[in-house]
Structures are given as structure tokens and as C-alpha cells.
Amino acid sequence: MTVEQFPDRTILIEGKTYLYFGGTSYLGMATHPDFQDLLYKSLKKWGTAYGSSRNSNIKLGIYQKAETLFAEILEAEAVLTVSSGTLAGNLVIAYLAQSHDHFFHYPKTHPAILKSSSKPLFVDGKLDPQLTNGIEESIVIAADAITSLAVTPTNFDFLNDISSSKRITLLVDESHSLGIIGEHGRGVFRTMTHPKISQKIMISSLTKAYGCSGGVIAGDLKLIGTIKNDAVFISASGMNPIFLQTFYEAQNLFDQQFKKLRENLRFLYADLYLSEAFQFDPNYPVIYCNSDGIFEYLKSKSIIITNFKYPNYDTMMNRIVITANHTQQDLKHLKTALMLFQKKTLH
Template identity: 35%
Template sequence: MRDLKSIDQPFSNKINIEGSNYLYFGGTAYLGIPQNQDFIDLYIEGIQKFGLNNGTSRTNNIQLGIYDDAEKVAAARYGSEAALITSSGYLAAQLTVKGLSTLGKIIYAPATHPALWLNDQPANQQSFNDWKKETIKLINASEEQNWVLVSNSMNNLFPEIYDFNFLTEIHPEKEIILIVDDSHGIGIHNNGMGALINLPVKSNIERIVVASMAKALGIDAGLVLGSNALIAKLKNGNIFIGASPPSAASLFAFIKAEKIYQHGWTRLQENIKLFTAKINETWAFEPAFPAFLTRDSTLADCLLKEKILISSFPYPKPESKPINRIILSSWHEKEDIEKLVAAINF
């Protein structure tokens, strides 16, 4: 029995297990940053410049300027007025939801990531399409004026990228704060710019995006994008004041890596086009997004015999059948994908 729970090497397009090489099509390193030598060199340069970590609060009287620099770069890169960077995506989400949930009646979209929950899992088993119709009716008919809507930007398990333009149907006197988790979209969706630029722009809608930077962007940090006013409010909150920031070295690499990200995105899109040209209509996926869902619950075991690993786990309960997905990355070579396609069509 192969031990897939105690791998002792970095993930890449290939993993050596018990002396044998396996192709790997899982995880969330969509741009291949963890194994990108140019990015690693920038990270090492950042360590040499700033050291390994910085355990002081962002409100300390003595500060590293790179944190403000990285936030300005992130805001400009992803189309926001302002940005806030934390040590993790989970912290960014919790900071935002706890800081803004008191500003209106909160509504959760289906399958919202646990990082955005205030307490227990919101009871919502609807489709996104049904939820948005119900939300329009609920808000327009209510006497409540202020609302906080919380959602993922997409469902990456059963690939679906959400369209939030339905919010334009809400009466203009209603004040909406829209919090969107774009952890799987930032760096990938909309030519790498993520979800913010597609969210509806109206005077009664305040848009705010949270994201883990540990997926496509390859650094252990969290990001919040929003207006100057909301970002300033969150920076004055207890969570931001009390938390240590991420590694300055990682943000040094993030600032310097724009061309690396662009190259990774271009290569990822080439891999997506190569794979989608070979598969049939039974696969579920979103154009330009690297997750591909199959309804064949036996595929992971079949591919394992061909020394190919894919994402496979039971969902939504431990006793459920596994959902099997193939995840592409820019670290995959053409021959990796060709071998995968040949194995699927055996």
C-alpha cells in the first residue's frame, strides 16, 4: 500500500514515492510558484535583505516599509483602491467578516468557505442561481436597509465561476457590502487579476475581496482588497492590530515577481487548452480555469495504477463517494498532459 499521507518532498509535476515517480495533478499551486527557480531566487534575496520573519505587530512604532509597499502593489495589480496583507488567507477572511458583519444583516451564499464563517456552518444547500434569486427578493421586500453578503468567487470543487451582476437588480436605496473570497481565482481568473474587476460597480454596493496568497501566488499570506475607507476600518480593528505580519522576504518576492506570474499564467493557459482539446463532454470545467471534474468515482484508483495522482476525496461527508478532479499547473510539461490523456482514454 502506497503511503500518500507522509510525502517528504516538495510537490511538483512529479513526486517520488517508494522509489517510483508519479505524475501529480492535484493541489492549488496553479502557477507552479513553489518550484519556480526564479521566484525561489527572489525569495532568497528577500531573506538576505529582511531575514526569516518579523514577529512585530504592524502597529509597532518601528516598521518595515515593505508591508506598505506590498499593499500598494497588490492594490494596483488587482484593481483596488487599497489593500491589506495578513499572515494567512484564513486570517484575512476572519478579520474582514468579523470587522464588517456588524454593518448590516448578513447573508451567506451556498458553499461559502469556512474561513468566512462567523460561527457554525451557514445552513444553505441551494444552488448559487437559486440563492441569488431568493436574495434579490428578500432584500427588496425587507425593511432592512443595510446588508452584508458573503460568498466565494467560484466553486472550485464543482467548477463554477459566479456572476454577481444580479446585485444590480437590488433597489438602489439598499446599502450592500459584498465580501467575496477569491482564493482560487486571484492570479488566474480575468487574466490573473481575479474577481474584483468583474464585481458590479454601483454607488450602493461596497465591494471587498479576500484571498489566500498561498495558492496561485505562492506565498504564505492573506490579502484583502477594498475601498480606502473599509481597508482603513479593518486596519484599526483588534485582529489586525494584534496579529504578526507575513514574512517580509515573501512580500519582496511578490513585488518583484510580476513577470514570473505573467509567464506562469501564459503557460498554464497553454496547458489548459492542450487538455481541454483532448477530453470529452462528460468533464465539468470552467474556461481558462485549471480544475476538471469527472463523475467517474473510480478514476483516481485507475490512474494510480498508471502512476498518476489526482485530487480525490469524499465530499460532502466522510462516507460520501470521492470527487475526482484533475488540477493543472504551469509546472506540467506537454508530455505530462499527453501521458495523462492516454491513461484516461485507456
């Protein structure tokens, strides 16, 4: 399906308007009028783009201002912004490869934080034996804060069973948690306090909940300082300053939209009863359905959801997304359609 304008709570396809419950604009920032006004003011201040290196003799003050604010929000020692979440992951992986012996990854981890030689964390349902032996070594464990097809944060209790001889760096991708879960939507980074973690690092796209094209890295001062001197970082353009300025100015809007999203979730789940064919959590704005017929059925009810083949998955992904911009009438229509689908199809 190809569209000619951004899909918000509605989407126009071949001349017909549908309710849209897809995408990743969880807070609805991309089409928020006040957010767009801030973005326009930022554009007038900083221009459409800035292609110079962050290490140039001329430095834009908004980078330090926005990154300092972000570090405070995340309760991180330091933060660095880059042009995308994928670049953030690549820079961190390259940094860690210089000092860590082995990389492991949680199931269904996003490719942005996967080293090519990374090994699965679990083998036949148990931790890789290398993680439980007594050999002293530095390891990296990569995981999504919330994996695709999951609706609750990743459980890190498996760290309890890893040998104390391992120096663990935990690398987490918060692209689908930052801005929408945790206290005030601040994600999970600040809560990653397991005693076996020697270093914690977070990367995330800023395009999803925050509606700002770019990526972020959060960690300790050594990590951020080293990456700032990395050849790839130096030679690349930074995150567009208009989005950093907008992020800096939009904190109240983010809070307002986060509250609206929570209200929408409370309204939706107040009297919604879903079968085991659906995976959901009242605190997360995504519902997954493993029934192949859900997409076409909802389309027949004038609802479009996300439906595509996702990397690392064997089947099509049916993803129903609730945003801060949906109205109660939208949510009532969705609830009715889901209940009818269950009644007619799953029983």
C-alpha cells in the same frame, strides 16, 4: 499518502514516481528556480521571520510597497496583507458585523468568509424572501469567486432580483481565481461593478497561485483603515516580509507562468473530449470528476490527483489540476488516461 518533499509535476510515493495533477500551485511558483532565488535574496534581506506588530514604531517599508502595488494590480482603493487568507476573512467578517444587519452566503462558500449566523442566499431554489422585501437594511452577501466543484466564475446575476431597499456589501473569496483567471490573471474583483453593490470587498490566500504564504484584503480606504486599528490585527504578526519582497520582485515571473499555464490549457483541451462525468472549462486549470473510480484508475496509470472529503460536500472530491509546470508529454499522458477511463468505465 505522506510525502517527504514538495510535489511539483511529479510526486514520489513509497519509492515510485507518479505524475502529479493535484494541489493548488497553479502557476508552479513553489518550485520555480528563479522564484526560489528571489525568495532566498528576500530572506537574506529580511531574515526568516518578523514577529512584531504592524503598528510598532519600527515599520518595514516592504509592507507599504507591496500593498500599494497590489492595490494597483487589483484596481482597489486600498489593500492590506495578513498572515493567511483565513485571517483575512475573519478580520473582514468582524468589521462588517459592526455595521450590517444580516449576512447571507452563496452555496458552497468557503468557511473563511462565513459568519456563524449567515443564512443561505437561496431557499428551495429561490432567493431568501428577506432579500426581496421592502425593508431598508444593510446586508452582506459572501461568495467564492469560483466555488469548489465549479470551473467558471460565480454568476452574480441574482443581484438583479434583490430589493433596491437593501444596501449590499459583496464579500468575495478569490483564493482559487486570483492569479489564474481574468485579464493577466488579476481575478474578478475589478469586474464586480453591478449597480446594486454599495461596497465590494475581496479576500484571498496568496499561497496558491502566487506561492507566497499569506493573505490579502482589498476594499475601500475606510475598510482598510479600520482593520489596521483592529485589536486582532495590531496584536498579530504581519505577513512574513520575505514573501512580500518576493511578490514585489516576481511580477515578471507571474506573467511568464500565467502565459505557460494558458498554453498548457490550450494544448490539453485542443483534442480532449470528456463526458458529463467530468466538469471542466478550457479557461480554468481544474477538472472535476464525479466517478468514484477515477482516483484508483489514474493511479494505475502512474497519475496522482487530489482526492479527499471537502467541507460542505457529501462525497469525495476528485480534482485534477493542471499547472504551468506540466510538460506537453505530461498532458499527453493525462489525456490518454482520461480517454481510456471513459472508454472502459463510463460506457
